[in-house]
Amino acid sequence: MMIETDNVKIGGLNKLKYAIIGYPVAHSLSPEMHEAGFKTAGIDATYERITIHPLELTAGISDLKANHFNGFNVTYPLKEKIIPFLDGLTSEAQAIGAVNTVKIENGLLYGHNTDGQGFVEALRRQDFDFNSKKVVILGAGGAAKAIAVSLACLNVYLLILNRTSEKAAALAEQVNLLGGKASGDILAPGTWLESVDLLVQTTSVGMKSEPYLFDLQGINPAAWAVDLIYNPAVTSLLSNAALHGCRTFNGLDMLLFQGVLAWDFWFGVKAPVDSMRKALVDKLSVCSE
Ligand SMILES: NC(=O)c1ccc[n+]([C@@H]2O[C@H](COP(=O)([O-])OP(=O)(O)OC[C@H]3O[C@@H](n4cnc5c(N)ncnc54)[C@H](OP(=O)(O)O)[C@@H]3O)[C@@H](O)[C@H]2O)c1
Numbered sequence: 321m322m323i324e325t326d327n328v329k330i331g332g333l334n335k336l337k338y339a340i341i342g343y344p345v346a347h348s349l350s351p352e353m354h355e356a357g358f359k360t361a362g363i364d365a366t367y368e369r370i371t372i373h374p375l376e377l378t379a380g381i382s383d384l385k386a387n388h389f390n391g392f393n394v395t396y397p398l399k400e401k402i403i404p405f406l407d408g409l410t411s412e413a414q415a416i417g418a419v420n421t422v423k424i425e426n427g428l429l430y431g432h433n434t435d436g437q438g439f440v441e442a443l444r445r446q447d448f449d450f451n452s453k454k455v456v457i458l459g460a461g462g463a464a465k466a467i468a469v470s471l472a473c474l475n476v477y478l479l480i481l482n483r484t485s486e487k488a489a490a491l492a493e494q495v496n497l498l499g500g501k502a503s504g505d506i507l508a509p510g511t512w513l514e515s516v517d518l519l520v521q522t523t524s525v526g527m528k529s530e531p532y533l534f535d536l537q538g539i540n541p542a543a544w545a546v547d548l549i550y551n552p553a554v555t556s557l558l559s560n561a562a563l564h565g566c567r568t569f570n571g572l573d574m575l576l577f578q579g580v581l582a583w584d585f586w587f588g589v590k591a592p593v594d595s596m597r598k599a600l601v602d603k604l605s606v607c608s609e
Contacts, residue, residue, distance in 0.1 A: 336365035337388060338586070341380065342395035345369040349603050350393055353579050356599035360592040365390075374401055381405045384424070391423045391586045393579075399433075399462055406431040410585075415469045415498060418462055421582040432585045435463060436470025438578030439546075443518075445573070448544060450474040454515050458507060459522035460487040463548055465494075467520060472500030476518075481507040483523070513539045519561065521547040526555035541565030548574060551604060576600060 340350045346369065354367040372380035374397055381402075384392060394402050399418040403409070406419065407428040413419045419431035440450070453476050457464050460482035471478055472495045480495075480502060482488035488504030495502035507523075513536060525533055526549050536545075536557070545561035548571035558568045576597050583591035 334364075336363065336390045337368075338365055338391050338393075339368040339370045339384070339389060340393040340395060341370045341372045341384075342398055343371055343373050345371050345395060348395060349575065349600050350395075350579060352599045352603045353576070353596045354582075357579075357583065357592050357596045360595040361589070363587070372398065374398060377401055377405065381429070385427060385429075389424055391421070391582075393582060394420050394422060396462075403431065405429060412437065412469070416466050418466065420466075420578060421585055423586055432582075433466055434578040434581035434585070435466035435574070436468075437581055438576075439467045439520075439548075439574045440470050440474070441577040441581065442569070442573035443544075443546070445577075446569070448518070450476050450518075453477070453517040454479070454512075455518045455520065456481065456512055456516045457520045457522060458482075460484070460491045460504070461522065461524075464520075464522040465491055467522065468492075468495050468500075468502065469498065471495070472498035472502075474500075476501070478502035479512055479516075480504045481512075483507045507533065509534045509537070513537075516540055516543045519543055519545040519566070521545070521549075521555070521557050524549075526552075526557055530556070532557040532560060536560050536564050536566075539564045539566060543567075544569070546574075547571060550575060551607060553604070572597075572600060572604070 340348050348369055351367045351369055358365045399420055402419050408430045410432040413431045413433040416433045419433055420435050421432045423430045455476045456479045458481050460480055468491055478495055480488040480492050485506040492502035492504035529552050543566045545566045546569045547555045547558050549555050550571040553570055562568050580591040580593055
């Protein structure tokens with residue numbers, strides 16, 4: 321494989337440089353995932369973790385440019401803060417108002433967001449058909465926003481529930497402006513449980529293996545339940561959903577496919593999904609030992 325970018329060739333003489341930036345980034349699994357992909361695809365590239373404090377973003381971006389990075393991923397808390405530093409945004413990044421993937425070409429920075437499409441792709445690979453489905457999103461933070469915007473054009477009925485109900489209402493309004501069908505409300509159990517087809521848990525509740533905020537008693541047993549958290553692999557919400565008969569997934573495949581879609585943006589080539597997934601699974605099994 322030999323693909324031309326501005327001044328380098330994938331697998332050519334120049335080593336490509338990628339990174340993940342955030343604060344903190346020590347926990348990120350992206351380096352293992354992308355390095356495994358580079359190795360399988362024969363791309364001569366490195367991928368580093370780079371900690372950048374939000375107040376030092378100006379200097380951090382200058383360093384990335386000066387050190388000839390070809391691109392990077394962006395994680396908490398920089399996904400929105402990075403936008404003023406970018407020279408261009410894809411329509412997805414613009415609609416979501418946040419960036420998780422940046423490409424550097426001729427010294428210019430282009431931002432994209434693959435989080436929402438990564439979620440959609442992860443479910444499509446499991447043969448989930450979104451058409452006319454009732455989707456309930458628990459939470460209205462950054463991840464929920466990326467997913468809701470990606471679902472806006474998929475002919476789903478979206479209910480967004482959040483502790484701060486104003487944020488749920490604002491996100492629903494944004495989805496409707498994009499042509500979707502959404503409403504927002506306070507995060508609580510309700511009659512929605514009986515008719516939901518896809519439940520998407522996007523709050524940070526469960527990261528410390530704590531019990532979820534409510535029981536899913538009465539949930540449609542044919543519903544699929546996804547928790548964006550992947551460590552722990554089974555949150556209390558997922559075990560509760562399984563108890564009620566639902567098919568369950570954690571956030572590992574969303575993480576995988578946001579990375580896979582970053583390859584389309586960086587290289588314009590298909591990523592080696594299997595080796596990237598194996599790297600994630602291997603790293604997580606070490607982390608949970
Ligand atoms: N699998 C993946 O690839 C992937 C990608 C991105 C994120 N994630 C995971 O998704 C989760 C959210 O990330 P984010 O970036 O969206 O975070 P965020 O922007 O900070 O949003 C956090 C959300 O959680 C809600 N929340 C927090 N504590 C709560 C509590 N005690 N009770 C009820 N609601 C609570 C917040 O509600 P309020 O608005 O009321 O504060 C908000 O809706 C994290 O666990 C993150 O690791 C996974």
